[in-house]
Amino acid sequence: MSLDNALSTARQAVEGCDFVGYVDLELGMMLGFNASEEPSQDFTENLAAGVVNFLDSGPAVQIESDLRSATGTEAELAPYFQDIVVGGTDGLHLYLRLESEPNHVVCFVCGFAADPAGALHAARAAVAEFSGLV
Amino acid sequence: MTERATIRELLLEASEAARPGRDAVRALVPTPEAGHLGALIMEIGETILPRRLTFSFGRGSELFVEAGNRRLLGIGFSGREAAERLGVDASRRSKELQSLCEILIGFVEDGSGNGLAVRSDPSSLSEGAAAGAGFSLSEIVDALQATESEAEPADEAEAAEEPEAEAAAAPETEVEPEPTLEPEEAPEAEAEIEQEPEHATAEEVGPEAEPEAAPSEDEELRAAPEEAAEQEEQPEPIEEAEPAAEPETMPAAGLGEALSRPRAMIEACEDHASVGAIASIDGKVTALRGDEDAFPIGNIATQVARQVRMNSPFLDVTMPGEFFVLMGPRSADLPSLCYFSDGEEVIVSTVSPEDLDSVLSGGAREE
Numbered sequence: 001m002s003l004d005n006a007l008s009t010a011r012q013a014v015e016g017c018d019f020v021g022y023v024d025l026e027l028g029m030m031l032g033f034n035a036s037e038e039p040s041q042d043f044t045e046n047l048a049a050g051v052v053n054f055l056d057s058g059p060a061v062q063i064e065s066d067l068r069s070a071t072g073t074e075a076e077l078a079p080y081f082q083d084i085v086v087g088g089t090d091g092l093h094l095y096l097r098l099e100s101e102p103n104h105v106v107c108f109v110c111g112f113a114a115d116p117a118g119a120l121h122a123a124r125a126a127v128a129e130f131s132g133l134v
Numbered sequence: 135m136t137e138r139a140t141i142r143e144l145l146l147e148a149s150e151a152a153r154p155g156r157d158a159v160r161a162l163v164p165t166p167e168a169g170h171l172g173a174l175i176m177e178i179g180e181t182i183l184p185r186r187l188t189f190s191f192g193r194g195s196e197l198f199v200e201a202g203n204r205r206l207l208g209i210g211f212s213g214r215e216a217a218e219r220l221g222v223d224a225s226r227r228s229k230e231l232q233s234l235c236e237i238l239i240g241f242v243e244d245g246s247g248n249g250l251a252v253r254s255d256p257s258s259l260s261e262g263a264a265a266g267a268g269f270s271l272s273e274i275v276d277a278l279q280a281t282e283s284e285a286e287p288a289d290e291a292e293a294a295e296e297p298e299a300e301a302a303a304a305p306e307t308e309v310e311p312e313p314t315l316e317p318e319e320a321p322e323a324e325a326e327i328e329q330e331p332e333h334a335t336a337e338e339v340g341p342e343a344e345p346e347a348a349p350s351e352d353e354e355l356r357a358a359p360e361e362a363a364e365q366e367e368q369p370e371p372i373e374e375a376e377p378a379a380e381p382e383t384m385p386a387a388g389l390g391e392a393l394s395r396p397r398a399m400i401e402a403c404e405d406h407a408s409v410g411a412i413a414s415i416d417g418k419v420t421a422l423r424g425d426e427d428a429f430p431i432g433n434i435a436t437q438v439a440r441q442v443r444m445n446s447p448f449l450d451v452t453m454p455g456e457f458f459v460l461m462g463p464r465s466a467d468l469p470s471l472c473y474f475s476d477g478e479e480v481i482v483s484t485v486s487p488e489d490l491d492s493v494l495s496g497g498a499r500e501e
Contacts, residue, residue, distance in 0.1 A: 042451055049158055050448035054459070059441035063434050063471065070429045071468050082464040085494070088453040089394045109452075116399075117494035
């Protein structure tokens with residue numbers, strides 16, 4: 001499966017999802033996306049930068065470190081956080097790391113009515129298909 | 135030739151190492167004398183190669199300037215539009231300078247209470263265009279002083295601005311800004327911002343705050359607005375906040391209004407969490423629940439506030455307004471972290487794996 005196909009399949013798999021993007025945390029860039037309507041470049045750039053900040057910025061690393069010491073998981077090498085749910089007044093974002101490639105993140109942007117629990121469940125299943133694509 | 139090749143290699147390495155997106159936005163530390171206005175001016179003064187500097191305050195407005203050669207060359211309000219070139223037409227220079235000062239002062243006033251951040255991008259102006267025109271720092275500082283003295287502070291709000299504008303004159307003595315302020319003051323102030331809440335939370339507060347505890351839920355709900363009022367009353371100059379009052383015990387539920395999704399979700403978290411903290415957007419912890427020694431939730435809240443500050447320019451585009459974040463762990467038996475931000479403060483707590491579903495369903499919308 002190509003990245004484009006995987007993005008398209010993932011968007012259809014999550015009810016109420018308008019946009020799916022694939023972000024490389026190392027590069028800080030969105031490598032691809034599929035959307036119901038063409039998003040502005042501003043949107044994709046800011047989304048990618050936001051995802052990097054949530055998962056790989058100085059504060060994020062510090063938060064992980066604090067949580068690791070509080071939970072006795074200092075020795076683990078894998079990142080503490082696997083997925084992020086951001087709920088706003090008029091939208092819902094989900095950022096999920098790939099199990100196999102923690103520096104790669106699939107972002108789902110859903111509308112107002114999306115159910116966080118249902119969307120997260122579906123997104124987790126959809127993200128498994130991205131393994132090894134990039 | 136070898137020297138040139140080495141330089142080229144170094145430049146290539148440097149450009150490859152530059153990672154778009156990461157650290158693209160930097161928080162600016164208010165200068166002790168001039169506050170945010172001073173920080174903004176210093177940033178322009180440190181810009182030699184032509185750059186577009188986009189300044190933003192939390193979730194507030196955005197201002198960008200074209201800067202280069204330590205001069206302000208143009209100004210604009212939306213990243214999509216071209217900057218208005220300034221100082222090109224000699225007959226309009228003084229009028230433009232005056233307008234510029236009003237814009238800068240207004241921008242800083244609008245954003246007060248939030249952290250100032252800057253994003254630096256390549257300039258849309260050519261280097262040739264950047265070489266001339268615009269305004270030097272000394273011109274801007276002089277004009278700011280003049281603008282400020284004309285607008286004699288008539289009320290308290292204006293009086294509060296005065297030190298800022300006055301201090302904006304600080305770099306003026308040196309005409310070019312490199313000088314004294316940045317190397318010495320800025321790192322110090324930064325360190326204070328990052329460390330001060332840690333003292334307050336981890337060492338002083340944790341043990342004392344704990345035993346107070348356990349008022350009834352009704353009492354806690356009523357206490358919440360009072361706490362908010364107290365927080366607003368604090369003038370909160372970051373640098374002086376060091377020996378600040380102890381954070382209070384965090385109420386069990388701090389948000390009793392009609393619930394938007396973000397508020398519903400954080401309230402669902404608060405219902406279950408054994409540890410939690412509230413911090414101002416500057417990172418100062420104002421309320422704590424739980425044993426800080428056992429779980430550094432105060433430190434985490436400080437970092438969350440920092441993360442929100444860094445993220446606000448992006449979220450302003452992708453998710454404006456208040457928001458809720460649930461950060462889920464890799465391992466299903468570890469706690470998640472959740473927080474709410476309205477741009478002024480953050481409420482942070484943990485969520486145990488058992489409570490995750492009920493928190494998520496707290497965010498389901500009924501249409």
